[in-house]
Amino acid sequence: MPQSPNPSQSPASSQGNSLAQKPTPSLLKLIGCLQQQMSTIEREATDKVYASQPAYAVVERAALDASTRRNLSVAVESLQRGAAPKPQELAAAQITARERFEVGIPVEQVLIGFRTSISVIHSYVLTLGMPLLDSAELVKASALLWEVSDAFTGRVVAVYAELEEAQNRSAHLAREHALRSILAGSAVLDDASLALLGLSRTQSYHAFVAAAPIPGVLCVASDDGAQGQAYLGLVRAGDSAGMAHLHHGQCVAVGKGMGLEGAGASADSAKAVFATARALGWEGVFSQRDLGWRLAIFAQDAVTEDYVGRFISRIDEVLVETMAAWLRCGRHVPRAAQELRVHVNTVRYRMERYAELTGFDAEDVDDLIGLLWALEFVGRYKKLRQSDRRK
Structure with missing residues (x-):
């Protein structure tokens, strides 16, 4: 079977390289041959992807066969139209991107997998097209398939970016919810929540309240109106690097060091310290011991x-x-x-x-x-x- 041309040597723009809008009889014959060979192309492309991409071991064969069929359908439609679709028009690429994202395949591997699949289709276009098309038509058909590949790449990259952003946002909200629950003393300390926050049952932690978010430290906006604009978080007791993050040129109150079961009580003491320190106009990192009797000034x-x-x-x-x-x-x-x-x-x-x-x-x-x-x-x-x- 003839080898596919090197994509780096193929035209990348549809302008001046696409086929005529109305397919010629010889091109229609080629399209018919491709459709007749669908199952063979599908099997060969799937086998080649599995053989060359170990990451695809998690993808079921039926799903990979389906993506090859979608790729061939896009190729055939592009040949019929005489133009490659725009990236945003490629619903097939969006479906493939979502399926691969859900099973954890990196976007780079998805693009390589598609290139592998389209190279098989490309080879069949060349093999079946040589007896049917003149050299000019064959070159244009080849160039068109690489334009399809470029459009697919653009769409997959865009979809992956959207999915990763949504995933990161969802994970951040989940971490915030877990942290709020722990600081409120109402959390069920299951392994999933602890892993999400990177916390340990055997460690002691200080709850803290800060006037502004602290870079490098997970914290959540306070939902306690009495605190005004404030942020709550946890820092491991004895973690000098973590404590150093708190020294950020603002008012920060640190609660007692306690196990996670006592995080709610630690947060309550930090809130009391913060309210008093901020009312006094203090800046720096303070604990209950630092304020001492001053904690009673605004309470009595x-x-x-x-x-x-x-x-x-x-x-x-x-x-x-x-x-x-x-x-x-x-x-x-x-x-x-x-x-x-x-x-x-x-x-x-x-x-x-x-x-x-x-x-x-x-x-x-x-x-x-x-x-x-x-x-x-x-x-x-x-x-x-x-x-x-x-x-």
């Missing part, structure tokens, strides 16, 4: 109102800032004076005046906590360096 409204009313409301701003500087400087008057750029005696005078107005006692732990509490609430107490608060 009556206490906060009392402290603010006593230590800040109706008090001169200069006096309040002096007390804040004194606390920031470790209750060291000379350092506070240096920070405020005033004389030491000025700081002492202001502190005495503040004590007269509020009853503040610098030796009373309760008063110290109350003043810190009030200053944090109104945003006057300067945050410690972020590095001191990071996990």
